[in-house]
Amino acid sequence: MSKLTRQNYPYYLLLPGLLIFFCFFAYPSVSGFYYAFVNWDGIQVRGFTGWDNFRNLIDRDDFGLVFYNTFLFTAVTTFFKIALGLLLAVLANMTLRFSKLLRSVLFLPVILSYVAVGLVFSAIFEPDRGLLNQLLTWVGMGGWTQSWLTNEHLVMFSISAAEIWKTAGFCMMLFLAGLQTIPKDWYEAAQMDGAGAGARFRYITLPALRPVIQINVILTLISGLKVFDLVYTMTGGGPSGASEVISTVVYDSFSKGYYGEGTAANLLLFVLILVVVIFTHKLITKNDKETSHA
Amino acid sequence: MLKKRKSNRAGWELLILAICFVVFLPTFMVVVNSFKDAAGAADMSLSLPGVWHIADNYATVYREAxxxxxxxxxxxxxxxxxxxxxxxxxxxxxxxxxxxxxxxxxxxxxxxxxxxxxxxxxxxxxxxxxxxxxxxxxxxxxxxxxxxxxxxxxxxxxxxxxxxxxxxxxxxxxxxxxxxxxxxxxxxxxxxxxxxxxxxxxxxxxxxxxxxxxxxxxxxxxxxxxxxxxxxxxHTSDWNYVFADLVLISLPVIALYVVLQRYIVAGLTSGAVKS
Structure with missing residues (x-):
């Protein structure tokens, strides 16, 4: 058997891909752990500087804001993508006219590029003639019009809205696939026992969808923390830094030649994602154990 | 009882149409305004263009972008x-x-x-x-x-x-x-x-x-x-050109989506579900 394994599944089939992964992704990324601790202009390393790069980052006036924005975007988008995705999936799963249309229309933004979505939403949020303010005025809510992208308190929410528009359809399809694995007779049995729609959702749909929800939460958390394209194309981090997130700081440091600082920021993101994923995973497995005991 | 069911269904169906309408609006806005002249597109309204500037806009973008x-x-x-x-x-x-x-x-x-x-x-x-x-x-x-x-x-x-x-x-x-x-x-x-x-x-x-x-x-x-x-x-405020450009660069994926929708949806979601 072992000889057969060696013959049938030789390492030379594995190596080409693996080498590319190690040389061009793993190695340079991990080398960041070195470059974050040196004084470095991209050509020459001018000595070890300890935590200086990190200290410079923390000394930025907007250090707290950058992390706050990243977390805010992550939290808002995760909540709405999961909640809306779930409700839309339930709606799409009912045998109604137009439910196919719902799927097609909601998935369309998923295939578009973030640049396109970012630019479209800069147009929608444009204060004078943008679609949103026009519609608000048109339905008689003229008092609600805002400078969606230039108001520093609103800007992260506006960017989050664009992300939710783009990806809610993706979450919907994941949940829909989950819903379709739930046997119809569970619902019929529950209905005979007198369970209302709310109870059926609470006691059948939600528990059955648990694994899908967990995957979805982890995926949206990761993509939220990494956010770059939307922020960069919609505001470039503005107005005056009010929508800066970790990845835009990395790019900004890069274009200004602050390589050490940018690498340090990138490493913080690296560690942050690791911590969040491990923490969420722990939380999920702990919850799973508790519910399986009950 | 049966009647109530029916009106319920109609309500849900209306809701679906409303959601589709709202979600599709941005796409419609881009396409329709990519057909207008500069002044018309600057307005970013949802009305059809008074004067159609399709060839003009797209030719300009094709040349300059x-x-x-x-x-x-x-x-x-x-x-x-x-x-x-x-x-x-x-x-x-x-x-x-x-x-x-x-x-x-x-x-x-x-x-x-x-x-x-x-x-x-x-x-x-x-x-x-x-x-x-x-x-x-x-x-x-x-x-x-x-x-x-x-x-x-x-x-x-x-x-x-x-x-x-x-x-x-x-x-x-x-x-x-x-x-x-x-x-x-x-x-x-x-x-x-x-x-x-x-x-x-x-x-x-x-x-x-x-x-x-x-x-x-x-x-x-x-x-x-x-x-x-x-x-x-x-061209920050030349929305007719920007929108035409957006349509031009998105056309291939949209065309693919129209033709292969089932496979694309299944392909993109199956990767995530398996994990």
Whole structure:
């Protein structure tokens, strides 16, 4: 058997891909752990500087804001993508006219590029003639019009809205696939026992969808923390830094030649994602154990 | 009772139509305003154009927004990366899924980390720069392949779970081994999962912005996403042109979506569901 394994599944089939992964992704990324601790202009390393790069980052006036924005975007988008995705999936799963249309229309933004979505939403949020303010005025809510992208308190929410528009359809399809694995007779049995729609959702749909929800939460958390394209194309981090997130700081440091600082920021993101994923995973497995005991 | 049911249904159906309408509005706004003259598009209203400026707008954008070049650049980078991904991930995943030794087990953890963790982009860029992989297509192609390698290999691994080892052994009896066995016997069985891998990687490479902006900013190398972004930088308030540009760069994926909707939806979602 072992000889057969060696013959049938030789390492030379594995190596080409693996080498590319190690040389061009793993190695340079991990080398960041070195470059974050040196004084470095991209050509020459001018000595070890300890935590200086990190200290410079923390000394930025907007250090707290950058992390706050990243977390805010992550939290808002995760909540709405999961909640809306779930409700839309339930709606799409009912045998109604137009439910196919719902799927097609909601998935369309998923295939578009973030640049396109970012630019479209800069147009929608444009204060004078943008679609949103026009519609608000048109339905008689003229008092609600805002400078969606230039108001520093609103800007992260506006960017989050664009992300939710783009990806809610993706979450919907994941949940829909989950819903379709739930046997119809569970619902019929529950209905005979007198369970209302709310109870059926609470006691059948939600528990059955648990694994899908967990995957979805982890995926949206990761993509939220990494956010770059939307922020960069919609505001470039503005107005005056009010929508800066970790990845835009990395790019900004890069274009200004602050390589050490940018690498340090990138490493913080690296560690942050690791911590969040491990923490969420722990939380999920702990919850799973508790519910399986009950 | 039955009547109440019916009116309920109509209510839900109306809700669906309302949601579709709202979600589709931005797309409609872009298309309709890409047909207007500058003044009309600056208004960004949803009404049909008074004067249709289709040929005008699109010809201008085609000339001034570096469109043919960007199409070529995006296609070269995307196609080569997708081919690379399919060949490298299918072969790797085959060994990773079939073998079970300490090296492979460690490797699975490393790949899991590679799936979750972000690229450290600045050291990566400088490293590529030092070995002359910036200022040309090859660096980006290698980076696209390297960064999607863990996930796509994982998707392939899941598919190999469903192919019995008996097939390998039967083929080995007939004298096939190694690469020959894989490409002649196994690879032809992979068409469904190849389609999934192609769809996932095509979409992410074609639409990429985050890596391209570091590597492909020079006008000669700009991809579609970059050209529209830089075009917008120059023509910030010429919404008719910007919208026409957005339509032009999104056309291929939209056309694909219209023709292959079922496969695209299944392909993009199946990767996530399996994990």
């Amino acid at each position: 570096n469109i043919p070049r960007a199409y070529w650049n995006t296609s070269v980078v995307t196609v080569l990366s997708v081919i690379g991904i399919v060949l490298l991930c299918s072969t790797s995943a085959y060994v990773i899924q079939r073998r079970d030794d300490p090296i492979i087990r460690t490797l699975r953890y490393i790949l899991l980390a590679g799936m979750i963790l972000p690229l450290t982009i600045i050291p990566t860029f400088i490293f590529f720069h030092k070995i002359h992989l910036t200022g040309n297509y090859w660096g980006v192609i290698l980076l696209y392949i390297a960064s999607s390698y863990p996930f796509i290999s994982y998707v392939y691994s899941g598919f190999f779970d469903g192919i019995s080892k008996d097939i390998d052994e039967a083929a080995a009896m007939d004298g096939a081994k190694g690469a020959g066995l894989f490409f002649r016997v196994i690879f032809p069985l992979l068409m469904p999962i190849n389609a999934t891998a192609i769809i996932i990687s095509f979409m992410s490479f074609w639409n990429d912005f985050g890596i391209a902006i570091y590597f492909l900013s020079s006008p000669k190398l700009q991809t579609l996403g970059l050209t529209v972004y830089f075009f917008f930088g120059i």
